[in-house]
Amino acid sequence: MEHAHEQQHEHEQHHGQHHEHEQHHDHGHHHTTSGGKVTWAAAAQATLHCLTGCAIGEVLGMVIGTALGWGNAPTMVLAIVLAFFFGYALTLRGVRAAGLDFRTAIRVALAADTLSIAVMEVIDNGVILLWPGAMDAMLSDALFWTALAIAFAVAFVVTTPVNKWMIGRGKGHAVVHQYHH
16 A cells, blocks of 8 residues: 555646645655645654653652662663663654665664753753652652643653654654654
8 A cells, every 4th residue: 555655646647736745754744844844743653652651760769769768869870871771662662664684773873862851851851850749749649640741741842843843854763764664
């Protein structure tokens, strides 16, 4: 079906039609238009991917740090390290499934996710640090989960334009999507 879709696009270009045409990847998400403009949906999807890995890592880090009786600083460091780890791991899983060798997959994951994860971590941890009482809230406190959810939401809103900008320049998740055929 993708081949037929590409033939139709070539046909439209040969006849000078200027209809907006979106490229589709095998996972069915719209990423760019024929003019190369990145859609907000593509940026949001890349950010959601990043947010998923960050959330897994951060919550796991907070649970581990709390269970071990660590203070706020070492727990936050562990949560950030695990956020990067799980963010990269999700990308690695996808590009390895597309057939990349491990070394190339690592390079793709680093190129695709480093800036996105870094921005997300600065924003969501900044919100937690600035939220009164959030750093001292326990995992069993509603304040902890409320502050964390709002921190992730703010990070998503701030990171989405960053991902849109990166994808538009062939960087970030654009690197990953070239392996999804």
